[in-house]
Amino acid sequence: MRVTGVEAAFNATTGAPVPDLATVPSQSATKRHYFAQETSYRETWALIQDMAGRGANAAWSRHTYILFKPDAVVSHAVRKGLALLAECGFEALACAPLSITRHQLRELWRFDMNKVPVERLAAADLLFSAGEALVVLLRDPTGSGASERLRDLKGHAKSANRAPDQLRARLGAGDFLLDFVHSPDEPADMVRELGLLLTRRQLAHFVSVMTGAASAEPAEVVAMAGAMEGQVGHHPLDLSASLGRFAAAFGDRPRPEIARPTPAPLQAGAADWQEVLDALLQARTPSPLPQLERIHGLPERILALAAGDPRRRLWPDQDLELWDTVVIAAKLSQRDLGGVKSLLEEPLAVA
Structure with a gap:
């Protein structure tokens, strides 16, 4: 690997060599390529080389x-x-x-x-x-x-x-x-x-x-x-319980009036915010409505409400815990874009 002027200056400062492909302990050729040039990897490698010398690989x-x-x-x-x-x-x-x-x-x-x-x-x-x-x-x-x-x-x-x-x-x-x-x-x-x-x-x-x-x-x-x-209370991280508490917060009102978050573009087929509330109002037990898992807009709206300060209560007069919000957002948000490979899965371009 060719050493640039910046890398030579880094060497002179640390006294440690810039890692080459052979010194990146990985089974992945793509990972070896990226990590040999990656700032955090190079800094950490230099530190352990300074402190451990030839025993660096064995230590890791x-x-x-x-x-x-x-x-x-x-x-x-x-x-x-x-x-x-x-x-x-x-x-x-x-x-x-x-x-x-x-x-x-x-x-x-x-x-x-x-x-x-x-x-x-x-x-x-x-x-x-x-x-x-x-x-x-x-x-x-x-x-x-x-x-x-x-x-x-x-x-x-x-x-x-x-x-x-x-x-x-x-x-x-x-x-x-x-x-x-x-x-x-x-x-x-x-x-x-x-x-x-x-x-x-x-x-x-x-x-x-x-x-x-x-x-x-x-x-x-x-x-x-x-x-x-x-230092923290125990939370079960259970989606059914979190959705149940969310729904129960509005269970005594036929139509809660709250400030809507700033509108965001909806995905095709996603429910609007009032539809989400209407669905939640029907949940009178700790068990959530099965169809809530198909309402793609829910995590976006919850996160929009929490955007100013995630540690404050989302609803001023209700006891909706932060961790209930985390659970709902984590479990109902779309996990990946579908069909997109991670950068390390993509083959290296050969010049």
Whole structure:
């Protein structure tokens, strides 16, 4: 790979080489191509090269991380998740609580976001703005490739595609946005993603623990998980219950009069806002109307109402919780554009 003037200046500053295709630990040729030029990957690679030297590749292979998302925290699934990981042989070494911004979110899943509808992006923003996440550094003593082993143990983002003994299934995680955890697929992803999620000080601490220059703190990881769960109430993240509470908020009024959100273009066949309210008014029990899952406009309207401040009550005189809004938006928004491949699935153009 030709080294540009900018890259040469980067080398001179850090004393570490710009990664070439051979130093990007990935099975994907497309990923190796992109990551060798990607800023977060290059910065993180330079740091571990400075701190670990020739042991860098071995350090990344023996370690991985897991991100417990805000939905795992509000479900009180973090400590259980740590216990299940320990049962499978993973050692929790260090952790950092995070408030993940919308910009970090887009960078973290940059190579997949091209196939995600704008409505779904807004739902993801609402989820990650609803609370903190916890990133945990893990060591795999088996030496079989930590990221790959955790990837296989974790289970699919879609619940129907999980085995009963996989982590997400055992935690009772939902589908896709509400799937509780994220982890890197292979070491190259770990290098890039920790550089996006952590401050430089946090990243240096993780690398120090990985190389043995700093002590592991497993008890502090468990304590942090317990503290985070203790700071929030428990929410079941159940669509039926959330829709039921939404409908019950209007159950005593024949025709609620509320300010409509700024009109947005409707997809073909989508219901208008009043039609959504009318459908909700008919739900007198915690069970939602089946047809609500076919009303494409619902998540857009809910998100529009929350746009000013997602932590305020959407209805001034009603007790509609933020997490009910998250659940409805996450479970009813369109998951992908259909027929669009992620950037890493597209073949490289050959000049």
